[in-house]
Amino acid sequence: MKIFKAADYKRMPWKNGGGETAEIAVFPKDASLADFKWRISMATVASDGPFSSFADIDRTLTILSGEGMELEIAGERLALTHASKPHHFPADVATSAKLLGGTVIDLNVMTRRTRWTHRVERLRLPFTGRRNEATEFIFCVSGQVTVETETGRYELDTFDGAAIPLESTLLSVSGSGSALRIEIQTLTSPI
Structure with missing residues (x-):
């Protein structure tokens, strides 16, 4: 069994430069944000703003800590909290977040929809x-x-x-x- 320790995650800026992400696992190994087939990462969200767009990618967002956020995805709004089910949506549609009460840490799972789910x-x-x-x-x-x-x-x-x-x-x-x-x-x- 391969164990991933939080202290060892690769940290990098968001694709849109608005924050930082911690990459947990990616395939293929060492793939970039432009060519991964699938990716698991955590993000610290400290302010309201837009999500990075990823062409041909499906994404699931799960709140790990903090009060949560209100997502606006292609004009539709929903609140996502620590008690919510993980939320699946296309990563290539306009998405933004408004924090519900302070910094949030979330988990992102993303797959290239033409080959992966x-x-x-x-x-x-x-x-x-x-x-x-x-x-x-x-x-x-x-x-x-x-x-x-x-x-x-x-x-x-x-x-x-x-x-x-x-x-x-x-x-x-x-x-x-x-x-x-x-x-x-x-x-x-x-x-």
């Missing part, structure tokens, strides 16, 4: 399930969680992640914290 869900702990054929990650939102497969048992602290090995068939997540499950899958035929 993804799903992000909040887990109810303890969780036990079968591993899918997708590329899978467990991300610790808060506290500490334990991830266990046939290949081992690993402790994750807040904002750490784990890539679940392809050879694993069973997955168990427990602990005092909260976690997200991220699945990234290749489309069987291009769109």
